[in-house]
Amino acid sequence: MQLNTLLTELREYSGIQNKKDIAAIKGLIKNAYRHFDHPNGDDTAAIKTSTGYDLFATEGFLSAFVAQDPWFAGWCGVMVNVSDVAAMGGHPTAIVNTIWAQAGERTNAIYDGMVAASQVYQVPIVGGHTNLHTQDTHLCVSILGKAKRLLSSFDAKPNDELVVAIDLRGEFRAPFLNWNAATNAPPERLRADLALLPQIAENNIASAAKDISQAGILGTCTMLLESSGVGAEIELENIPKPAHVNWHDWLRAFPSYGYVFACNSDNADTLVATFAQRGISAAKVGTVTNTPSINIHADGQSCQFWNIEEEHLTDMTIKNNALHIREQHYA
Incomplete structure (x- = not known):
């Protein structure tokens, strides 16, 4: 080697x-988070509460990945978010999703994958946004969690x-x-x-x-x-x-x-x-x-x-x- x-x-x-895309937009958002007590740029955002922290995260997925393996993309939408919450020392509590796609087998497979992972990780999908009148397929999944430390x-x-x-x-x-x-x-x-x-x-x-x-x-x-x-x-x-x-x-x-x-x-x-x-x-x-x-x-x-x-x-x-x-x- x-x-x-x-x-x-x-x-x-x-x-x-x-x-490096993160660095490219850093200056555009710097004034939006200055009042919070945890720095931007971690696996999740963390907002201090009386009992610990509320955690917030979101993940978007490459269209090529979603098109190639839609069921697994849906699964990963849940899995990578619960992993981000865990990386902060937290427990996941709820998930929302955004899907822009066309109605059909591919979109059904995305939802099937998300539901399967939601059941396995026992994190409920509580809402989202759906548009089934777009040519390309776009998937984004967001999560809430809580941490004591x-x-x-x-x-x-x-x-x-x-x-x-x-x-x-x-x-x-x-x-x-x-x-x-x-x-x-x-x-x-x-x-x-x-x-x-x-x-x-x-x-x-x-x-x-x-x-x-x-x-x-x-x-x-x-x-x-x-x-x-x-x-x-x-x-x-x-x-x-x-x-x-x-x-x-x-x-x-x-x-x-x-x-x-x-x-x-x-x-x-x-x-x-x-x-x-x-x-x-x-x-x-x-x-x-x-x-x-x-x-x-x-x-x-x-x-x-x-x-x-x-x-x-x-x-x-x-x-x-x-x-x-x-x-x-x-x-």
């Missing part, structure tokens, strides 16, 4: 490069351990690099696996977390570290990976259950064991540093993956937000 070639190609992967992309600290947890009990769902460990799993197991995240938050086992998204494992690490204003040294070969999958595909994969955490080194073994007890692969993969650079090590090679200071990804950072949540929530 030539590490430099692997990472050079990965940096140009659309799943990562498309995250937050996990956040904004609270990774130097000397924290980076931990990656992924459910490897699945397979790619062709033709995309979606690692599906959900649709054939027992519903009770899926719900209990998601419930680990609020337990981790409430027991203060980790301080920072992010759901592994279309940006893949290293792209998601980059977003978390950028938000916290830190960097990391990462051991690539420590990342949980199916033995038969190559790194080129795995670093672009979107796992149905996958998270990146930052935690105090004293808690890292406990965090790994928490997932291992449920058959989920987890490992310490690196250390958070003060330097705004993400460096990857593998097979005796070392290479810089991302210089956060020189190249923004989402540009949603502590420095760019009016509020600094570390003292608020994790003092």
